[in-house]
Amino acid sequence: MNTFKTTLITCQQCGRRIMVRAADAERGTIACSHIGCGIVNNLRTDFHYDEAVVNGLPSFGSLTYLENPETKFDLRFGPNVIGTGNLCTVRIDRFEHDGRCFISRQHCTLTVTFDKWTGKLRYHIQDGALDADTQSMRYSLNGTMRNGTPLLKTEIIDVSDGDIITLGGADRFRLTTATIPLPTLATYKVDLAFNPDRTQ
Numbered sequence: 001m002n003t004f005k006t007t008l009i010t011c012q013q014c015g016r017r018i019m020v021r022a023a024d025a026e027r028g029t030i031a032c033s034h035i036g037c038g039i040v041n042n043l044r045t046d047f048h049y050d051e052a053v054v055n056g057l058p059s060f061g062s063l064t065y066l067e068n069p070e071t072k073f074d075l076r077f078g079p080n081v082i083g084t085g086n087l088c089t090v091r092i093d094r095f096e097h098d099g100r101c102f103i104s105r106q107h108c109t110l111t112v113t114f115d116k117w118t119g120k121l122r123y124h125i126q127d128g129a130l131d132a133d134t135q136s137m138r139y140s141l142n143g144t145m146r147n148g149t150p151l152l153k154t155e156i157i158d159v160s161d162g163d164i165i166t167l168g169g170a171d172r173f174r175l176t177t178a179t180i181p182l183p184t185l186a187t188y189k190v191d192l193a194f195n196p197d198r199t200q
């Protein structure tokens, strides 16, 4: 891959032009040649993805109720408060077992975020939800589990595609995550530093 052509970049400190040769690009750094400057410029091709990519996505995944797989609950970007209460972003039916429902009104919070370095959606879950009045967490009565392991209060853990989330020890949901198509992602790539292919 020795297609590198000698090129000019703008010094990150003094703003004057510096000649970059293949050896500099290979090393990944170049010291500014101008008198009175001399700082080392980073030539690595760093990039991230613009979070605006999430605005156009058709889906952020869903939870499938395992006792009746036709029942699905869509997730949205950001925090999803899951429970039987009216104010929940993911409002679950009052599933009853021998006449009792074990899911709290605000049972747990599943948050979807965007990792700008990998371009992937990330999912994490915690028991309870933030109380709007007191601005503190209120936990569920009967607890939340991931793949059969109870979450500790105050614990925030990552969840992945196919993970089973159990609410109140009785109702199981399978997480289906969403992925961003690579061609879509590519159009939101942001170069952060020197890229010889794009410098004249």
Ligand SMILES: [Zn+2]
Pocket (backbone or CB within 6 Å): 011, 012, 013, 014, 015, 016, 032, 033, 034, 037, 038, 039
């Ligand atoms: Zn300089």
